[in-house]
Amino acid sequence: MSILQGQYTHNLPQIAYCAQEVKLHEEQAALNSGTTLSELMQRAGHALFELARNRAVKNILIFTGKGNNAGDGFMLAKRCLHAQIHVTVCALFEPSLLKGDAAEAYQLFCRSGGRVVSLRSCIDHSYDAIVDAVFGTGFRGDLPEQVKEAFNHFKSSKAWKLAVDIPSGVNGTTAEVSPDSFQADTTLTFIALKQGMLTGNAPNLCGELLLADLGVADAFAELSHTNCCYPGGKYLRSLRPVRAADSYKNQCGHVLLVGGGKGMAGAIRLAAEACLRTGAGLVSVATHPENQSAVLHGRYELMVHGVAIAAELEALLNKADVVVIGPGLGQDAWAKKMYAAVKKYQGLVVCDADGLNLLAQSHLPWHRAILTPHFGEAKRLLGNSTFNTSKRFEMAEQLSAEYAACIVLKGPGSLIVDGKRININRSGCSAMASAGMGDVLSGIIAGLLAQGLSRFEAATLGVYIHGLAAEQAARDGQLGTLASDLFVHIRGIMG
Ligand SMILES: NC(=O)C1=CN([C@@H]2O[C@H](COP(=O)(O)OP(=O)(O)OC[C@H]3O[C@@H](n4cnc5c(N)ncnc54)[C@H](OP(=O)(O)O)[C@@H]3O)[C@@H](O)[C@H]2O)[C@@H](O)CC1
Numbered sequence: 319m320s321i322l323q324g325q326y327t328h329n330l331p332q333i334a335y336c337a338q339e340v341k342l343h344e345e346q347a348a349l350n351s352g353t354t355l356s357e358l359m360q361r362a363g364h365a366l367f368e369l370a371r372n373r374a375v376k377n378i379l380i381f382t383g384k385g386n387n388a389g390d391g392f393m394l395a396k397r398c399l400h401a402q403i404h405v406t407v408c409a410l411f412e413p414s415l416l417k418g419d420a421a422e423a424y425q426l427f428c429r430s431g432g433r434v435v436s437l438r439s440c441i442d443h444s445y446d447a448i449v450d451a452v453f454g455t456g457f458r459g460d461l462p463e464q465v466k467e468a469f470n471h472f473k474s475s476k477a478w479k480l481a482v483d484i485p486s487g488v489n490g491t492t493a494e495v496s497p498d499s500f501q502a503d504t505t506l507t508f509i510a511l512k513q514g515m516l517t518g519n520a521p522n523l524c525g526e527l528l529l530a531d532l533g534v535a536d537a538f539a540e541l542s543h544t545n546c547c548y549p550g551g552k553y554l555r556s557l558r559p560v561r562a563a564d565s566y567k568n569q570c571g572h573v574l575l576v577g578g579g580k581g582m583a584g585a586i587r588l589a590a591e592a593c594l595r596t597g598a599g600l601v602s603v604a605t606h607p608e609n610q611s612a613v614l615h616g617r618y619e620l621m622v623h624g625v626a627i628a629a630e631l632e633a634l635l636n637k638a639d640v641v642v643i644g645p646g647l648g649q650d651a652w653a654k655k656m657y658a659a660v661k662k663y664q665g666l667v668v669c670d671a672d673g674l675n676l677l678a679q680s681h682l683p684w685h686r687a688i689l690t691p692h693f694g695e696a697k698r699l700l701g702n703s704t705f706n707t708s709k710r711f712e713m714a715e716q717l718s719a720e721y722a723a724c725i726v727l728k729g730p731g732s733l734i735v736d737g738k739r740i741n742i743n744r745s746g747c748s749a750m751a752s753a754g755m756g757d758v759l760s761g762i763i764a765g766l767l768a769q770g771l772s773r774f775e776a777a778t779l780g781v782y783i784h785g786l787a788a789e790q791a792a793r794d795g796q797l798g799t800l801a802s803d804l805f806v807h808i809r810g811i812m813g
């Protein structure tokens with residue numbers, strides 16, 4: 319199919335870029351592909367039009383801004399006029415502010431008989447589609463008042479909401495989201511995926527995400543640089559460890575999980591069972607002596623040790639290939655003794671929950687660890703700085719630099735960072751929403767490490783397995799989904 323037929327796809331690439339990178343290289347990518355930016359804008363308009371037509375849109379409202387994102391909107395509007403689709407264009411900025419290709423697109427729209435209207439004249443009408451062509455890759459800061467007013471006015475409208483390139487208010491580089499951003503049902507993004515659309519609250523604002531590469535994907539990829547991947551399920555499943563038919567449990571790694579302070583047996587048990595389900599050969603637990611029988615109960619494959627003093631733990635550490643510290647650990651004197659012993663351990667460690675809180679108190683790097691903080695823990699590790707929830711890339715990268723560790727910043731679109739490399743998890747599921755979910759994740763990652771995956775691979779695959787299992791469990795259980803409901807699904811995903 320030719321580009322001019324307006325193609326777009328659900329099949330998203332496995333690489334994402336900063337929005338600035340797209341801005342920087344789009345012109346050269348167009349030239350290297352034998353075309354121009356103006357032609358790309360036409361292609362963008364055509365892809366939007368095809369999408370709207372495929373959704374049987376009959377009466378469309380388009381909000382426009384003052385940059386090239388508006389240009390895409392005018393191209394769409396012009397095509398609607400020609401196709402006799404009823405179109406209303408509401409200019410939230412004076413059209414006289416438009417420049418270059420966007421100004422030309424506006425002229426083309428006017429020459430086709432189109433006129434722009436003010437917000438006041440369109441608010442009393444209803445539409446079956448509302449299109450946001452206000453801001454795209456050029457957006458920074460906060461939304462201006464008139465844009466917020468327009469979006470808020472139609473917030474509860476049942477119309478299908480389509481964002482052009484990026485929902486206005488979302489920063490395509492940092493994933494920061496302004497209050498009152500456009501809430502799209504569908505986002506058609508151009509040329510390449512922008513990393514800021516894929517993590518935190520941004521995916522909720524994008525809705526269904528589609529891509530039209532405008533015929534310049536290859537030229538763009540040659541020119542551009544990114545350290546950010548968006549790995550797909552097929553690739554991730556290929557990373558799963560394969561156990562040889564004649565393998566023995568000792569060849570599949572020995573994980574020791576340290577946690578479960580007085581009265582807190584549940585978290586470490588969940589992590590330990592997740593580790594078994596992920597295929598670790600041997601799984602030991604070092605817990606407070608009071609919890610020993612509770613942790614063992616009903617899961618007799620575990621080797622559970624009641625540990626009172628550091629020397630007892632050190633003996634167990636000597637036999638482990640991978641250690642998990644944190645689930646249900648607490649922060650009392652017993653917890654601090656256990657933590658201090660594990661901190662001296664030279665092997666691979668997954669550090670979660672109170673392990674992270676104790677690490678935050680000492681603020682020392684932990685080179686061989688994978689840290690799995692949620693936003694609150696990440697903030698504590700960074701010294702309670704002024705980070706807001708949106709600055710996910712910056713937080714994860716700073717954690718990786720300060721602690722020289724592999725970081726999993728949990729939440730929707732979890733970020734997995736190791737030095738300069740970033741993977742974004744595709745699962746839209748907020749798998750951390752209920753108790754014990756984080757404990758299960760730390761167990762899965764440790765189980766994968768024990769079977770020989772690298773830190774970055776184990777963290778990435780672990781987050782994927784966890785998110786997929788949570789999605790599958792939620793389908794069965796909805797709000798009643800428990801962390802332990804994930805186990806049966808983990809077994810299915812591990813194959
Ligand atoms: N080049 C091409 O031909 C192609 C481009 N394409 C399309 O172009 C889009 C990128 O276009 P763009 O670079 O013009 O940026 P865009 O997001 O439209 O707006 C920038 C304007 O908004 C303003 N502004 C920013 N933040 C603001 C704020 N908080 N509050 C108020 N104003 C704010 C900013 O003002 P300034 O900061 O410069 O003063 C500037 O005037 C891209 O997403 C894609 O849709 C595709 O069609 C492919 C071909």
Ligand SMILES: [K+]
Pocket residue numbers: 387450451452453454481482483484485486
């Ligand atoms: K937009």
